[in-house]
Ligand SMILES: [Zn+2]
């Protein structure tokens with residue numbers, strides 16, 4: 001297992017018992033920021049360690065407000081900033097895949113991190129982990145003054161402080177990684193971008209992995225609606241499929257993300273609830289209670305900036 005060890009970051013071998021995690025949804029929409037909200041970005045926090053998962057358009061401004069609410073860095077009199085950026089306390093970034101809606105604000109984050117390092121507010125490069133390709137996009141992210149660029153992939157677990165990441169490739173045009181993330185007693189599953197995949201549902205639920213627990217929170221993409229279901233070949237789920245995913249995965253709570261920002265979200269919510277209900281119907285000769293794992297309720301749509309305590 002690859003273990004990240006940074007200033008102020010504990011590697012998991014000598015840490016105190018891990019606290020529960022929180023997940024803040026910085027953006028619930030895609031593939032562009034629009035009326036409904038920002039592009040994908042999720043702030044994970046546990047035991048004082050902060051990891052940003054995905055870094056799409058619109059997420060940094062919301063993240064800045066969370067990390068240093070009300071802060072206004074002053075320009076000083078010299079040639080550059082003399083006040084730390086809101087992102088100085090960020091410990092790592094993990095990118096699900098190299099489509100622009102998931103990584104493009106890393107291109108701006110690097111300037112903030114480079115300034116923090118130059119001005120002495122930060123003493124280490126920011127670890128940024130991405131899938132292995134495409135190489136062109138990896139080259140765009142690389143910025144040695146700010147980032148320590150790492151590679152993650154299916155079958156290569158990653159540890160960042162109390163967080164343990166596992167990855168699985170999804171059905172999507174670029175190499176895209178769904179994630180199961182644990183921190184102490186908390187477990188999070190994130191589908192990233194994907195078409196329907198029975199194997200992914202089982203993996204997200206914990207599958208046959210020894211000791212794996214059912215997720216406390218599932219972030220399930222719901223890019224499409226019934227009326228646009230013909231676009232599933234682009235590698236995305238409909239809200240109906242997302243509801244089915246949530247039911248079969250059995251997470252305690254599920255939220256729809258990666259919503260097309262100009263859709264009527266009430267339609268997505270209704271179709272997801274229908275998919276959730278359809279998945280709960282018993283097969284002939286089988287009781288639904290026996291057939292399906294327990295989960296509390298159909299998926300919800302999070303507010304932008306909503307924090308989930310796990
Ligand atoms: Zn994508």
Ligand SMILES: [Zn+2]
Nearest residue numbers: 030099101193
């Ligand atoms: Zn996307």
